[in-house]
Amino acid sequence: MAGNLLVNIAWTHVTTRVRQTLVGMAGVAMGVGFTIMMAGLMEGSQIDFLRQLVDTMPHVTVQDERRAAPVQPADREYGAVQMSNVANVNNRPGIRYPESMMASLRSWLPGDVAPSVRTTAIIDHGGRVGITLIGIDPRLEVRVSKLASQMREGQVSDLQRAPNAVIIGVALADKLAIKTGDTVSLIGGQGTQVSATVVGMFRSGLKRVDEGQIYATLGTAQVMIGQSGIVNELRVRLNNPLIADVIAKRVEGQIGYKSVSWQEANSDLLSSFAVRDFIVLTVMGAMLLTSSFATYNIISTITNEKRQDIAIMKSLGMRETAVRSIFIMEAAIIGLVGMIAGWAIGYALCYGWSQITIYNTLTGTNVPISIYYSPRHYLIAGGISLLCCTGAAFFPARKATRVHPVEIIRGAS
Amino acid sequence: MNEIALQAVGLVRRIEGAVSHTLVNGIDLAVNKGEFVAITGPSGSGKSSLLYLLGLLDAPTDGEVIICGQPTSKLSEDDRAHVRLTKCGFVFQFHFLLPEFTSLENVLLPMRAEGKMSEKDMQARGLDLLGSLGLQDHAQKRPNQLSGGQRQRVAIARALSNRPEIIVADEPTGALDTSSTEQVFSILREIADQGRTVVVVTHDPALAARADRRLHIVDGKIAQTFEGQKLAPEPTVAAPTDL
Ligand SMILES: Nc1ncnc2c1ncn2[C@@H]1O[C@H](COP(=O)(O)OP(=O)(O)O)[C@@H](O)[C@H]1O
Numbered sequence A: 001m002a003g004n005l006l007v008n009i010a011w012t013h014v015t016t017r018v019r020q021t022l023v024g025m026a027g028v029a030m031g032v033g034f035t036i037m038m039a040g041l042m043e044g045s046q047i048d049f050l051r052q053l054v055d056t057m058p059h060v061t062v063q064d065e066r067r068a069a070p071v072q073p074a075d076r077e078y079g080a081v082q083m084s085n086v087a088n089v090n091n092r093p094g095i096r097y098p099e100s101m102m103a104s105l106r107s108w109l110p111g112d113v114a115p116s117v118r119t120t121a122i123i124d125h126g127g128r129v130g131i132t133l134i135g136i137d138p139r140l141e142v143r144v145s146k147l148a149s150q151m152r153e154g155q156v157s158d159l160q161r162a163p164n165a166v167i168i169g170v171a172l173a174d175k176l177a178i179k180t181g182d183t184v185s186l187i188g189g190q191g192t193q194v195s196a197t198v199v200g201m202f203r204s205g206l207k208r209v210d211e212g213q214i215y216a217t218l219g220t221a222q223v224m225i226g227q228s229g230i231v232n233e234l235r236v237r238l239n240n241p242l243i244a245d246v247i248a249k250r251v252e253g254q255i256g257y258k259s260v261s262w263q264e265a266n267s268d269l270l271s272s273f274a275v276r277d278f279i280v281l282t283v284m285g286a287m288l289l290t291s292s293f294a295t296y297n298i299i300s301t302i303t304n305e306k307r308q309d310i311a312i313m314k315s316l317g318m319r320e321t322a323v324r325s326i327f328i329m330e331a332a333i334i335g336l337v338g339m340i341a342g343w344a345i346g347y348a349l350c351y352g353w354s355q356i357t358i359y360n361t362l363t364g365t366n367v368p369i370s371i372y373y374s375p376r377h378y379l380i381a382g383g384i385s386l387l388c389c390t391g392a393a394f395f396p397a398r399k400a401t402r403v404h405p406v407e408i409i410r411g412a413s
Numbered sequence B: 001m002n003e004i005a006l007q008a009v010g011l012v013r014r015i016e017g018a019v020s021h022t023l024v025n026g027i028d029l030a031v032n033k034g035e036f037v038a039i040t041g042p043s044g045s046g047k048s049s050l051l052y053l054l055g056l057l058d059a060p061t062d063g064e065v066i067i068c069g070q071p072t073s074k075l076s077e078d079d080r081a082h083v084r085l086t087k088c089g090f091v092f093q094f095h096f097l098l099p100e101f102t103s104l105e106n107v108l109l110p111m112r113a114e115g116k117m118s119e120k121d122m123q124a125r126g127l128d129l130l131g132s133l134g135l136q137d138h139a140q141k142r143p144n145q146l147s148g149g150q151r152q153r154v155a156i157a158r159a160l161s162n163r164p165e166i167i168v169a170d171e172p173t174g175a176l177d178t179s180s181t182e183q184v185f186s187i188l189r190e191i192a193d194q195g196r197t198v199v200v201v202t203h204d205p206a207l208a209a210r211a212d213r214r215l216h217i218v219d220g221k222i223a224q225t226f227e228g229q230k231l232a233p234e235p236t237v238a239a240p241t242d243l
């Protein structure tokens, strides 16, 4: 059967019903356009957020603990004895030989590693706020974090200028009315109290970091924790943050310390993203499906109007599947044109959104809404809507072309 | 000895339902190549039903239709469609032309569906056919721009386009005025004279009188056969060449 003939008939049916066809195309175009817009907005905001997260957090954190609880001495003595409620003695063991461990990690790691001392403390400047204090080596820090680029006042290296220098987040500074150069007091867990000079301020964009995390030198942190020389964290930055999971496993396998990737540390967040993705995908699928309803309607109408034509084509000897394909092609034409128009609409909507800036109270700047442009969005939205259209046409087309031509011919004569 | 183009053996078509109805009730028939057969009979006697069976548009409940020596009862629906496309031409009381297409495009439809000829050859044959039926000036017109008689002639041209062995026509002049009726008669007679087999259902005694043989059907059976009624026709259109 000559395909041109079928295409020709399909084209004629579609082009002689301009208004109906345009409505169908508009339906598809809307569906595709809004889907692309939603996908761009959703993925844009997610990627934006993750980028900030990945920029601010170590990609892998090696901690001074093991995944399994340490074996208790009594366990070793009496293998068969069942014990419960034995207090797990916790004296912050620290990471042993951090220098040689870092050296061995550096030998294969696609990135870099730096030591730090993490502890909790209270900062006092008129009011008191609980914070996480991270002791860092200012020279090595630049290799593992974006802290240097997040500095709003002062520099990371300023930590070495004063005896007890700290760098605090802008949000914390606002909260406690701290200015660079002010002296604050830090109270450690053991009751240690140290007075420190604020030498700089940073803004990461993540509220919990900007409000609750401050930096000092390794020495200051060690004083706060009351264990001189201790390093209780190695922080790894990778060239490709996406492989952090794999690297964390390998690090942990090699050195035995618990190594947490940023994905693991944020697994609750990431799984809530997955749920959000699923919901949004469902909504988008429903949108595309609904957008093909108009096409269903049009093909139903055309097949109804064309009962005689269908009968005569079949009686002349055209196969049922060939006649049916005419109507499927009509839906495909509507779907294709609608899809291309939808791409344009989607692009325009995305562009429109990206022109809008929103005032971010935390960072205090006007940030454009982030849109993620991806050919994948266009292909998937277009593909699904084409499928929906041809699928929507299939049923009325099959119903109409199944009718025995004699029934129609008798009816018309 | 004449070659048989179309044969029916013990043909039965029954509609099963709450009330069963026998439309065709045991018909045996052999039509020679080039023969012009008219089928007459009262309304509701089963003439159309018989014609649909002979043209493979409908399948018999029992019996066999043999077209050019090929039994057809065991063919699949697609194979029957292909036999219709290549061996049978249909003309109905209603023209059934596709409304969005020109006369020429309608005539080209079966050729395009078969897809054996080049587009150029198809166009040439389509124009030839329309010309031979006096429609050379109407090739680019749509059905709604034509008169009833012209539409019916386009339908005949379409039926002829794949050079079928057999033409079946169901009251082709039922909706036409006298002069158009006369034209269509002459054309059908001419088609038969050129060697095609023509089976026509008609109420018109004048058309029946031009046939080589007339079958009178009552209650789905052949009640009477009239042979050798061939009268010298007086064509009112120029004798068509190569239909
Ligand atoms: N699908 C059907 N169901 C029941 N009766 C039918 C059906 N199709 C046709 N008939 C009846 O069968 C008879 C024969 O019909 P038809 O072959 O069209 O007769 P004719 O062409 O001689 O007028 C008519 O009485 C018609 O009403």
Ligand SMILES: [Mg+2]
Residues within 6 Å of the ligand: B047, B048, B049, B170
């Ligand atoms: Mg009839």
